[in-house]
Amino acid sequence: MKTKVTLARWLIDKTNSEAYRAGKLTGQKHPKVEKELIEAVGGMQPLLKQAKELEEEPLLGKAGKFSVDWRDMGGDIKKLTYDVSIIPELCMREGMKDPREHQLDLIEQIDRWKAEVSEYEWILSYYEKMLDKLERGKIVHDAEDGLLFPCLNYIVRLHDDVWERKLSSDVFHNSKKFKKEYQSRIATILRNHSPYYIDGMSDDELLAMHRVHSYAQTLEWKGAVQYLTDGEYLVDTSNMPYGTILNSQTLEHSIPSNASGCKRIMTIENKANYEDMTYSEDTIYIFCHGFFTPKEVRFLKKLAELVDSDCEFLHWGDMDFGGISIFLFNQAKVFPKLKPYKMDKESFQEALEAGAGMPLEESTRKKLEAKDAGILTGLKDMILETGKVVEQETFI
Numbered sequence: 001m002k003t004k005v006t007l008a009r010w011l012i013d014k015t016n017s018e019a020y021r022a023g024k025l026t027g028q029k030h031p032k033v034e035k036e037l038i039e040a041v042g043g044m045q046p047l048l049k050q051a052k053e054l055e056e057e058p059l060l061g062k063a064g065k066f067s068v069d070w071r072d073m074g075g076d077i078k079k080l081t082y083d084v085s086i087i088p089e090l091c092m093r094e095g096m097k098d099p100r101e102h103q104l105d106l107i108e109q110i111d112r113w114k115a116e117v118s119e120y121e122w123i124l125s126y127y128e129k130m131l132d133k134l135e136r137g138k139i140v141h142d143a144e145d146g147l148l149f150p151c152l153n154y155i156v157r158l159h160d161d162v163w164e165r166k167l168s169s170d171v172f173h174n175s176k177k178f179k180k181e182y183q184s185r186i187a188t189i190l191r192n193h194s195p196y197y198i199d200g201m202s203d204d205e206l207l208a209m210h211r212v213h214s215y216a217q218t219l220e221w222k223g224a225v226q227y228l229t230d231g232e233y234l235v236d237t238s239n240m241p242y243g244t245i246l247n248s249q250t251l252e253h254s255i256p257s258n259a260s261g262c263k264r265i266m267t268i269e270n271k272a273n274y275e276d277m278t279y280s281e282d283t284i285y286i287f288c289h290g291f292f293t294p295k296e297v298r299f300l301k302k303l304a305e306l307v308d309s310d311c312e313f314l315h316w317g318d319m320d321f322g323g324i325s326i327f328l329f330n331q332a333k334v335f336p337k338l339k340p341y342k343m344d345k346e347s348f349q350e351a352l353e354a355g356a357g358m359p360l361e362e363s364t365r366k367k368l369e370a371k372d373a374g375i376l377t378g379l380k381d382m383i384l385e386t387g388k389v390v391e392q393e394t395f396i
Contacts, residue, residue, distance in 0.1 A: 004042040007050040008090040011080075012099070015087050021103040022137030025084050033077045044076075051077060059089055106143045107134045113149040117156045126193045142185075147172065151182055152189060155210050161252070161295070164207070164214040179214070183207070199367055200325035201291055208293040217248040219296050222277060223284030225303065226258035241279035251295045256303040259284065262311055265304070266341065267330055269317035270392045288317070291329050300334050314341040319348050320360075320389035321368045324376050331374070340376060342395055348382050351395070357388030364389075 005013070011031075019025040031037065033047070041047045051068045055061035061068075065083040070076070091098040097105075114127035133140050142148055151171045162170075168178035178186075187203035190196075196209035204214050224238035230253050237244040246254060263282040268274040274287040284303075292300065304313070313335040317323035323343065331338040351357065360368075360383060373380035383389055 004046075005040055006094065007041050007047060007054065009094050010037060010040050011082060012087055012090050012094065012096075015084060016099045018137035020084065020087070020137065021099050021139075022135065023100055024137070028081055028083050030079055030081050032079045048074070048077065051080065060086055103134060103137065106140070107131060109146075110134065110143055110149075113153060117153050120156050122195050123152075123156050123193055126189055148182065148185065151178065152186060155186065155190075155207075155212060158211040161211045161213060161248075164212055167212055183214075198291065198325055198329050199371065200322040205291045205293070209291075211294065213248065213293070217251060217293050217295055219246045219251055219299060220244065220274070220287040221284055222274075222279050224259070224261060224281060225256055225284060227254045227256045227299075229254045231255075238281070246299075248295065251299060254299065256299065256306055259303055259306040262307045264312045264314065265307065265335065266314040266316060267335075267338075268392075269315075269323060269326055272393050273316060273395070288315070288326065288330065291326060292334060297334055304335055313338045315339070315343075316341040316392060317343065318390065318392045319343055319351070319379055319383065320391070321364045321371070321383075323392070324368075324371065324373050324380060327376060328374055340379075342392075343376060343379055345378050345382050347395070348379060348390055351390040352386065352388060354394065356390050356394040357386065358391070360384075360387045360389050 014031060015025070015029065017025065038044055038047055041050065052074075054066050055068050057066070060066040060082075065086045067081045069078040069081070071078050088098040088101070091101075110127055110131055114124065114131070117123055117127075130140055130143055134143060151167075154167060154171050164178060164183075165175040169175045172178060172182075183203055187206055190206055190210065191201075194206065194210065197206055201209075207214065208217070220243060221237070222241070222243045224236070225244070226234060226236050226238075228234055229250065234257065235254075261282055262284055265284045265286065266277075267286045267288040268277065269288050269290075271287060271289070274285060277285045286300070315327045315330055315335075315338050317326050317340075327338070327340060327343065365384065365387075368380060368384060371380070
């Protein structure tokens with residue numbers, strides 16, 4: 001059963017359009033009295049009674065802004081006539097905010113949030129698009145959420161790393177609210193506007209690019225590296241043949257100081273392949289869990305400065321959209337001399353012949369077709385041609 005409304009509320013809802021919310025709707029409206037209206041107010045008798053009351057109101061009917069086309073000596077109504085300008089008065093009577101006034105309030109609020117981050121040009125387009133929609137009278141659900149924008153602006157203005165739960169506590173006074181209700185929404189905004197987003201990044205990886213960390217940020221490698229902690233404590237990993245792991249705090253306070261003898265640096269996307277690698281004095285194997293976070297990038301770029309000019313840089317990852325994206329990120333942000341390892345057409349064909357291929361999803365195909373794969377263009381073409389992708393574990 002439909003909820004009954006008053007005649008005043010029915011007129012408000014009937015008028016509440018994009019044109020009205022944009023302030024462009026003026027003049028008179030002439031709704032006919034039909035079944036929809038009669039049922040909405042609960043029948044003909046309530047309609048007759050409420051129409052008479054509105055007609056006798058000094059600011060409405062008596063002011064010439066509302067009239068009734070009566071029939072059958074007041075026993076029926078053919079149509080109503082009202083001026084759009086009475087809507088604020090009707091809203092007041094109904095105890096609700098005028099939709100046009102509400103739209104103006106939203107515009108004012110979004111303008112304030114935009115001004116707060118005006119120095120960050122990349123996010124302004126998000127606010128400008130929203131303001132454009134609001135000014136055209138459109139309903140924008142994001143604009144109705146008063147907690148979304150302080151959260152977004154908090155992230156935009158971050159200059160230091162912060163744990164996800166600390167962010168949530170600062171903004172929402174609830175350490176779990178961000179993860180439960182806002183992480184996905186914020187990540188979607190960043191995915192559409194952030195200069196740091198690269199196709200294939202997860203929500204966690206994208207947020208990490210903006211200094212928000214949801215888990216302990218670690219860097220893992222096998223190989224001989226010397227690094228300094230707080231500029232004075234020297235650690236040598238040559239005596240740790242099974243691997244070294246630096247947690248987030250150690251990463252923040254450490255910097256590589258020596259990698260003499262290193263002839264090859266290899267980043268490896270999947271953990272199984274990384275674990276399968278045996279310690280070698282002239283090679284550094286680095287576990288690449290996905291997209292390296294800013295702390296890892298800083299550490300690894302410094303490491304690259306320490307090796308000899310003839311050092312070889314390789315990346316071994318999945319032969320799919322994600323693997324190509326991660327390779328290109330590492331090449332652009334970490335190791336400019338990076339080359340692919342077992343990510344060529346021959347390796348791809350070998351894997352397919354061994355029955356290792358999996359279907360390429362149609363949504364991923366479209367993204368791959370549009371992607372500039374650089375040195376991996378040959379692999380990209382093979383994936384599109386065969387409709388298959390290959391995971392790195394095939395080659396363990």
